[in-house]
Amino acid sequence: MTPQARGFVFERIAGSRVVATPAALDAACWPPDALAWRLAPDEVFVTTAISREVVDDPHAIIEPDGGFVGVWVDAGRALDFLERSCQWELPDERPAWAQGAVAGLPVKLWIEPDRVWIVVPAPYARDLEERLS
Amino acid sequence: MSGDPAPRLVVDGRSVDFSDGDTVLVALLKNNLHPTGGGCLCLAGDCPHCLATVDGVAYVRTCQVTARAGMVVDSQPRRDHPPFPADQSPAQNAVARHLFCDVVVIGLSDSGRAAAASYGGRRVITLDAAAGQEVIGIYPGPLVVARTATGMLHVHPRDEIVVATGAAEIQPVAPGNNLRGLVTARAASRLHAAGIDLGRVVAVGVPPPGVDTEQIDGKVIRFDGDDGPDARVRAVVVRDGAGVEHRIACDTVSLGLGLQPRDALARMAGGMKVRAVGSAAGHGDVPPCPKSGAVCHCCDVTVRDLESAYERGFHELELVKRATLAGTGACQGTTCVPHLRSFLASRGGPLPAPFTARPVTRQLTFLEASAGAYHRATPRTALDDEHRRGGAVMDRLGGWWRPWTYGDALGEYWAVREAVSLGDVSTLGKLRVSGPDALELLERLYPTKVSTISPGRARYALLLDDRGYVLDDGMICRDTDTRFTLTFTSGGSSTAEMWVRDWAETWGLDVRILNQTMSVGAINVTGPRATELLARAGLEDPPKHLHHATATIASVPCHIFRLSFTGEVSYELHHSSAHSVTLWRRLLDFGRDLGCRPHGLETLLRLRLEKGHIVVGQDTDFDSTPRRINHEWAVKLEKPDFVGKQALLRTNKTALDRQLAGLAMDGPAPHEGALIWSGSAHVGYVTSSAFSPALGRSVMLGWLALSEGRLPDDVTIDGRPARRTPTPFYDPAGARLRV
Numbered sequence: 001m002t003p004q005a006r007g008f009v010f011e012r013i014a015g016s017r018v019v020a021t022p023a024a025l026d027a028a029c030w031p032p033d034a035l036a037w038r039l040a041p042d043e044v045f046v047t048t049a050i051s052r053e054v055v056d057d058p059h060a061i062i063e064p065d066g067g068f069v070g071v072w073v074d075a076g077r078a079l080d081f082l083e084r085s086c087q088w089e090l091p092d093e094r095p096a097w098a099q100g101a102v103a104g105l106p107v108k109l110w111i112e113p114d115r116v117w118i119v120v121p122a123p124y125a126r127d128l129e130e131r132l133s
Numbered sequence: 134m135s136g137d138p139a140p141r142l143v144v145d146g147r148s149v150d151f152s153d154g155d156t157v158l159v160a161l162l163k164n165n166l167h168p169t170g171g172g173c174l175c176l177a178g179d180c181p182h183c184l185a186t187v188d189g190v191a192y193v194r195t196c197q198v199t200a201r202a203g204m205v206v207d208s209q210p211r212r213d214h215p216p217f218p219a220d221q222s223p224a225q226n227a228v229a230r231h232l233f234c235d236v237v238v239i240g241l242s243d244s245g246r247a248a249a250a251s252y253g254g255r256r257v258i259t260l261d262a263a264a265g266q267e268v269i270g271i272y273p274g275p276l277v278v279a280r281t282a283t284g285m286l287h288v289h290p291r292d293e294i295v296v297a298t299g300a301a302e303i304q305p306v307a308p309g310n311n312l313r314g315l316v317t318a319r320a321a322s323r324l325h326a327a328g329i330d331l332g333r334v335v336a337v338g339v340p341p342p343g344v345d346t347e348q349i350d351g352k353v354i355r356f357d358g359d360d361g362p363d364a365r366v367r368a369v370v371v372r373d374g375a376g377v378e379h380r381i382a383c384d385t386v387s388l389g390l391g392l393q394p395r396d397a398l399a400r401m402a403g404g405m406k407v408r409a410v411g412s413a414a415g416h417g418d419v420p421p422c423p424k425s426g427a428v429c430h431c432c433d434v435t436v437r438d439l440e441s442a443y444e445r446g447f448h449e450l451e452l453v454k455r456a457t458l459a460g461t462g463a464c465q466g467t468t469c470v471p472h473l474r475s476f477l478a479s480r481g482g483p484l485p486a487p488f489t490a491r492p493v494t495r496q497l498t499f500l501e502a503s504a505g506a507y508h509r510a511t512p513r514t515a516l517d518d519e520h521r522r523g524g525a526v527m528d529r530l531g532g533w534w535r536p537w538t539y540g541d542a543l544g545e546y547w548a549v550r551e552a553v554s555l556g557d558v559s560t561l562g563k564l565r566v567s568g569p570d571a572l573e574l575l576e577r578l579y580p581t582k583v584s585t586i587s588p589g590r591a592r593y594a595l596l597l598d599d600r601g602y603v604l605d606d607g608m609i610c611r612d613t614d615t616r617f618t619l620t621f622t623s624g625g626s627s628t629a630e631m632w633v634r635d636w637a638e639t640w641g642l643d644v645r646i647l648n649q650t651m652s653v654g655a656i657n658v659t660g661p662r663a664t665e666l667l668a669r670a671g672l673e674d675p676p677k678h679l680h681h682a683t684a685t686i687a688s689v690p691c692h693i694f695r696l697s698f699t700g701e702v703s704y705e706l707h708h709s710s711a712h713s714v715t716l717w718r719r720l721l722d723f724g725r726d727l728g729c730r731p732h733g734l735e736t737l738l739r740l741r742l743e744k745g746h747i748v749v750g751q752d753t754d755f756d757s758t759p760r761r762i763n764h765e766w767a768v769k770l771e772k773p774d775f776v777g778k779q780a781l782l783r784t785n786k787t788a789l790d791r792q793l794a795g796l797a798m799d800g801p802a803p804h805e806g807a808l809i810w811s812g813s814a815h816v817g818y819v820t821s822s823a824f825s826p827a828l829g830r831s832v833m834l835g836w837l838a839l840s841e842g843r844l845p846d847d848v849t850i851d852g853r854p855a856r857r858t859p860t861p862f863y864d865p866a867g868a869r870l871r872v
Binding site: 012014017019020021042043057059060061063064065066067068083084085086087089103104105121122123124125126127131 | 228229230231232233287289505506507508509510511512513514515517533565567568569571615616643644645646647649651652653709710711712
């Protein structure tokens, strides 16, 4: 499902979800060319495939994941949207990672100086696309 | 000199001109019109006397709105609410902009500017009605909400809110205070400055700067004027210090009766860090006790009404407010509160503090009130577009958009019973649990004996709450000794996840939990030819019933669960939702000559009912125990412990009062919810009902009350006979699903 109306093209994000002890996640060295988002103390989403050796936890759950979709939006437009739809304060530093309710949806943000990657679980892509427009 | 005609407003259908910069109120007064017919005008947005409907928006303070050409102004009914807008079509999205700062300063009076300047180095946002940012409320958070011409502002201050909104002028309470020609002192100055001829002006109290007036002293007794609506003041009657009344003829009465802090915003922010400054922080003047006349024009409350409430025992300000509704109208007490306080103080008590203020201080449109709010989104599976393209009737079920039918429910039914069919079950809750304590966690959570589930096997299980009531149901699938996959109902998965996580944390168990509901798709391949279809798609070694395995199906890696909700051979193919469309299409292609077609939820619910499978939430109630739903087989009370066990042991000692039972009858299926009768006694109701094409009769699940320890065998539903029937109704031995 890749909604493409009104200029927003959501792309599935191929990555991995890793659930392990917080200590193991703290110590993990993620591939340098990938983004690693700490979704929770015990969960990381990495934008690439992850092998078991990366995480020092024999009981870690490491699953390939295509459940998120994202759209890159230029910073001006994105921040204008976020000002209207985000009831929490965005981080000031760049790049920055943030997550929370945006426009009533569970959104994750990767904020770069000139653009913002707006990411949402794929089942909410249509709703986000409508609310972005 | 421009030859352009003067811009014009439409006021109650009449075209009137105005000058650039005029407010709507000034434009009306220049044309000898009054928005409400009379009352003391303040020109500061405090009083209710200039309210009108402007461009379809009711309760607009016309003194605060600059006139624009073509603007449509309508008077509002004096003793009724304005009508709802005729156009009820959905408006554009309501916009709310969220701003974050350290300090919010409301009002840019001198004290407000000074306060703003005092926070050097901190992020300060100033909001001022005169600049088009009218603050209408302060909410916990704290959150300051203001409206602007382009939408709402939601300002989130981290440290402090400063209210510097100044003071409002006190309004007169005396007979005739609803006449035209009454203005506060500040309003008189402003109207004069706007070029409005006030005629002969009599000033009571503080005189209006810059206006020629006849100053009189004394207490206002009444205002005399013409009779009838829109009547003008002709004279003011005052009583001097010697008790002598004086009647002074006039065209306008300027009333400088004192000030009261405009502090409603500060009063609504109890418990929050809010500070009033300047005259907003003052105690205000106390007017003389009102003797007669209207006190609250918004709610039509007179002094006599106050006296009546007082005589009935309402002696506190909050009670008087509730008894008379004074202070609950359009101006939210700005006009009447000083007089209410004076009224009560004059009867012997201390001067009461103004009553608690609550958002909002101004009337809002629905659009403004809903700004920034979003309706709850309903998620869609990865196959949503496929379903819609396939002609599915979609509905919101179990919290998701799901296909109800593809237009031929009977055809879908027979495809499952006689051939093979696909169902999108991606909405099922899916949880992975791993860790050295994973088995311990599940053993404590579930009433079934989890340790007896071997790796590669799966088992149906109830999930109970600590009172022994059914919370959800689903499958426990063991992947390895320390790793499990759990499934839950679509509608119950969020609660179930919280339940599992909460208990894991409470017990301090060493487990990892991953919710894959949103990221893993699931397709149910079901029907007597399901195995044949999957063989074509690459499944060489299909798992047996209640087993699971991994395999690649149609080039898509899948976790295959062999279980059945339909009563036929079934395989749930769990896979990355990124591949759902590919897998769905390929399976349909592989099965085309087998009669493969998708089925919707209408069919699935009929199929499961034939098997007697419950749907938690539909067939269960908030207090359904395993015994009541006839699922004691799913509970192993000999286990040392599990959530709900103690409650079951206790409640099992009581007599069973009602039970979920299977029912069957000839003819069409009754509505779900239909009452069940035994003779003339109401004994229960139907929870699930469908006509079974395979059985040629209607089958149901329903709650039945026991009488003398027995369930009734023969009952009446919709006036027709029905009989209690063991479940499963279809293939009781389960031979078909084990093929």
